[in-house]
Amino acid sequence: MNNFSFFNNTKILFGEGQIANLKAEIPTNAKVMITFGGGSIKKNGIFEQVTTALADINWVEFGGIEPNPHYETCLKAVERVKAEKVDFLLAVGGGSVIDATKFIAAAAKHQGDAWEIIQSFGGAVQNALPIGCVLTLAATGSEMNPTAVVTRADTQDKLFFNSDFVRPRFSILDPQTTYTLPVRQVGNGVVDSFVHVLEQYVTYPVNAKVQDRFAEGLLSTILEDGPKALLEPKNYEVRANLMWAATMALNGLIASGVPGDWATHLIGQELTGLYGLDHGQTLAIVMPAVWTYKLAQKREKLAQYGRRVLNINEADDAVVAEQAIVRTREFFESMGVKTHLADYGLGAEVITPVVEKLQAHQFTQLGERGDITPADVAKILELAL
């Protein structure tokens, strides 16, 4: 096991009806801005649940945050925060809304150009408005971590930052809020959370038994209940297990003391920034290609994953590892998420732009060993056609 430090102070309120307990988590006399996305929460009753729970707390709203939230939209929200003297942000939505809210929280307190927050990967953040979340999608884990990803629409840059200042103070996770999600978002969410675990697990062994078994437990849960969420969208237990698994998948716990890959996420981010693919779609395309390209280095953990999670009972590690890649691709497809660039009308023309964006963003040493160069990324993308 590698040395690590672990810290996570987000309070979780989990379960049906928990939105009703919202008010107690927000400071008295706060001026709240409710941030949200395309407005589905106004149709499915969640907005009303939230505002009812806020009772006499003052609030304003800021809607219209896009999937892969735009920097430009966040800046408009910051203006609103300042004009309305908002001092608490309440994100009601999925990862995009929460990520945007994290950026708004940091930018509202930032002196100078807000893009410095991104350019410094969060190092420039010295303070932020407090954030609370009402989660409506099991996917990104943003509800219990210090990370956010925003996209600059004018330059097609999709980039992340980290800061303890933007960790949510609390997140309310009511699985019922996910009952009415479109199938595409359910599929993307399952792929996203599954890949989060894999990025922290399919690397090389360091004899971190707790972390490995926690990762395997999350993978098994998502594998079992992901497909059920498509068949039985209002099955509370299925939604609850997926929601808690997605949160635990990226809250720092299973990352502690083990190597992390993240090549799939970083390559995938460029595909989204340049071509607008859903985040989950890019992961489903890139991960099998990364694994195929790095099969020798990842064989041992792929075989462990194949045996313990996928129940592939073969003696030869190489056979298990290759079958594990096939089976993972099949799982993504079974969730309605296609796994080849061609499925999205894209081809070899994407390779050079993606590689150039990675170079511009200085992501030139990817993977758990830092040995995936831009030239390797080109070959990986060829495997993803």
Next chain:
Amino acid sequence: MNNFSFFNNTKILFGEGQIANLKAEIPTNAKVMITFGGGSIKKNGIFEQVTTALADINWVEFGGIEPNPHYETCLKAVERVKAEKVDFLLAVGGGSVIDATKFIAAAAKHQGDAWEIIQSFGGAVQNALPIGCVLTLAATGSEMNPTAVVTRADTQDKLFFNSDFVRPRFSILDPQTTYTLPVRQVGNGVVDSFVHVLEQYVTYPVNAKVQDRFAEGLLSTILEDGPKALLEPKNYEVRANLMWAATMALNGLIASGVPGDWATHLIGQELTGLYGLDHGQTLAIVMPAVWTYKLAQKREKLAQYGRRVLNINEADDAVVAEQAIVRTREFFESMGVKTHLADYGLGAEVITPVVEKLQAHQFTQLGERGDITPADVAKILELAL
């Protein structure tokens, strides 16, 4: 899955050499009191590592905290805290030292009789001194939770309290600190952490897949590496896996959203309070008896445990459950911890005193269903002779 709230803000610094990073975690200008036990840390170099790391921070020391720490000892420490104007407590030791330090932290800020802290189960705690820990024993999980157990020597009452105010701000977990532990403490620690997981897992199913698999992952890890710690006391990886498993076993995570039993702990506490048995010894005696007595109600989870953790491949749940009890007892014995009262020179004469203490402490509805009465406890203890 049941509804839950989860919160844990203890920072963990894990790994070899982490004690050197101690100073950065303590407020500048703090007046620190280092609390510790029988003095082994002065022989094995840990005390020196700690004081070297503290550098120019002012500190005083308070040693001599007993296993199953005495309320009376804690009160002496509180006097010292006040006399020396201590404003930060640094616990260097295992669960007993940390638990005592939690009580000292609360009592130092408590108005009125300090025993109110215990009588209110912690509800009377309104404030506490900040605490940091340097852990030297993988066992109780106290390093990352809000719970402490203290014993009143004059009345033989061993009782717990909970308070968010006494959660450690940080805990340093260096597996090397456990290399020189006596075999008896290693065995007790393994049994304690294993039973912590079981108390939160062998109850009744609520389809909490993540929590179940996390529990199973911890059990498998302790089962594999516990015996190795006896054979290879300086095997870093073994000590690291046991240490992290013990911390994760009782930090609130696997308890979230599932029923808890705790009958074994509550009965065991009375055995320690009355007869001075080690905590781990009492658990190894009581748990197989509780399971045997409650076999019908626990059959389903015992069978899940038997199959997933112990790899008992039988079709019949009843057979797997019974074998699981036998195998668990064998595991405790393999760690050098005997599982019958007779092994410790005790017999049926303990039954009435234990039952009377439980009644005096108002623990009259034990177990995950609250249906274990004092009369049931008498029958359980008969099964433990």
